[in-house]
Amino acid sequence: MGFRKNVGYISSILIALLFSNCILTSVSQNSLFEVEAKPIDKTSLQGKNDDVRTNVFEMAxxxxxxxxxxxxxxxxxxxxxxxxxxxxxxxxxxxxxxxxxxxxxxxxxxxxxxxxxxxxxxxxxxxxxxxxxxxxxxxKVKAFAQNLPTGINRVDGDLSSTKSGDGKGAVNVDIGIVDTGIDLNHPDLNVYRQVSFVSGTSSGNDDNGHGTAVAGVAAAKDDSQGVVGLAPGARLWAIKVLDSNGIGSSSDIIMGIDYVTQHAKEIDVVNLSFGAVGKNDALHKAIIKSVAAGVTYIAAAGNDGKDASSVFPASYPEVIAVSAIVDIDGKCGGKSSISTTVGKDDTFASFSNYGPVVDLAAPGVLVKTTTRGSSYTSFSSTSASTAHVTGAAALYKSEHPGASPSDIRNALRSLGSSPATTCDGNGHGYFTGDRDNNAEPLLYTAWASTTELAIRNPVSSPPFRSPFSQ
Missing domain, CATH: 3.30.70.80 (Peptidase S8 propeptide/proteinase inhibitor I9)
Structure with missing residues (x-):
């Protein structure tokens, strides 16, 4: 009985094997290989791995x-x-x-x-x-300010075409102050438009003081009171991107640049007296597009006494970067006996950044200007020196409406004092103590020789008279 069971069991197995063999022989050899190869298709696995690597690479x-x-x-x-x-x-x-x-x-x-x-x-x-x-x-970026407390006279603003300080006249030009805002009610400032991109604020009113100080150097009214700027009475756009501590995010600053670009047919020159160390591709791209729209940007080199090549936005080739010098008496020659904690008269300010990215130098120590509360103060920083150049650029633009940002940069550099300039006893003369071999011109806003200007001016445009002569 047991044997029969075993025979039956074995017979069943043999029948099953025979049946399976019939099935297998009915499948071609190639088909068998295909069926067997699919679970270990290395090419397919490699493709999936490549897709994963590509996605990871693209994300990074x-x-x-x-x-x-x-x-x-x-x-x-x-x-x-x-x-x-x-x-x-x-x-x-x-x-x-x-x-x-x-x-x-x-x-x-x-x-x-x-x-x-x-x-x-x-x-x-x-x-x-x-x-x-x-x-x-x-x-985050920060305003370039130091709590130190004469600049218009040193660059001969009183001898410029607008004669800053004669108590009359205003410059027909628009200046954007991208900063902490401007005191909207200051009697010595012509605030034309205002906006804020700082969370928690509702206007471009200055809650720090830095923006108001910068605005005064660039464009305080020529009204026989307080102080006077290099482009007196220019229309000021208060574009608030920095908070009450002078700190701001790059996203807010880009929004300010975006606003400027939206109004590129109205705003001529923009002051950027802030910065940070490193790179910022998005901010750079925004400034490139804004300059292409015709807006001239002036940026502070910074106050850390180091090479500005690592500082943005000053290191961007599209902007005019500015360093600072000490000036005590408003004249060249370094004759003042008064000294400051950052250097003697007509010397490079010890706090100022320097380097090949710097385009111009200007007074930046103990500069008298406007402040919050309809008042006045003095401050020192490359923010102050930058505001001088902003005013000069605006003055040039007002007399040459068709000038491009590069035209303005070239003209201001050509007009500036150089190491070869002989001091004339007023503001036309250089300074000492530059930190590197990049002898950036010192801002100068009155020029007597249009012939010499035409020779030195690299702008590829028809000859023009000095924008700062009478």
Whole structure:
């Protein structure tokens, strides 16, 4: 009985084997190989691995570095240049749907927006959007100010075409002060427009004082009271991007640049007396586009006594970067016996940054100017020296409306005093103590010899008379 069971069991097995063999022989050899090869297809696995690596690489490539103090969870999203305003807003909405909080949309100087994300996963989803060119962290910048407390006379502003200090006249030009704002009610300042991009504020009114000080050096009215600027009475645009502590985020500053670019047919010259160390691709791209729209930007070199090549926005070749000198008596020659903690009369200020990126020097120590509360003060920094150049650039632009930003840079450099300039006893003369081999011209706003100017001026345009002579 047991044997029969075993025979039956074995017979069943043999029948099963025979049946399976019939099935196998009915399948071609190639088909068998195909079936067997699929689970171990190395080419397919390699392709998937390559796709993963590509995605990781693209994600890493889209996340740009921005050096400086970062604002946690805040990012600037820059879209590819072929995106128009409608698609920018649509993509910003898409980022919002992924969980991001929308802070700014850039319509003019940049295609993109600023966001705040709750976590890395949301950021990753946004970077996967095909239209995104790159994303960079939002970083903080600061106003270039020092609490030290005569500059218009030193650059012979009183001998310029507007005769700063004669108690009359105003310059027909528009200056953007991208800063802490401006005292909107100061009687010595012609504030024309105001706006704020700082969270928690509702106007361009100055809650720090830095922006008001810069505005006074550039454009205080010529009204026989207080102080006078290099472009007296110019229309001032108070564009607030820095808070009450003089600190601001690059995303807010880009929004300020975007606003300037929107009004590029109205705003002629912009003062940037702030900065940080490192790189900031998004801010640079915004400034490039704004300059291309015809706006001239003047930037402070910084107050750290080092090479400004690592400082933005001063290191951007599209801006006019400015260093600072000490001037006590408003005259060249270094004859004043009064000394300051940052240097003697007509010397390079010890706090000023320097280097090959610097285009011009100007007075930046104990500069008298306007301040909050309809009052006056003195301050020292490359912010002060930059404001001198801003006023001079605005004055030039008012007399040469067709001048491009590069025309203005070339003209101011050509007009400036050089190491070869012999001191004339007034403001036409150089300084000592420059920190490097880059002998940047010292700002000068009165010029007697149009012939010499034409020879030295590298601008490729028809000869013109000195913009600062009568």
């Amino acid at each position: 490539n889209k996340l740009r570095e921005a050096t400086g103090e970062k604002t946690p969870n805040d990012y600037i999203v820059v879209l590819k240049d072929n995106n128009f305003l409608s698609s920018v807003r649509s993509l910003a909405g898409e980022a919002k749907s992924e969980g991001a909080a929308l802070r700014h949309i850039y319509d003019h100087s940049l295609h993109g927006f600023a966001i705040r994300v709750p976590n890395e996963k949301v950021l990753e989803e946004i970077m996967k959007i095909p239209e995104v060119d790159y994303v960079q962290p939002d970083v």
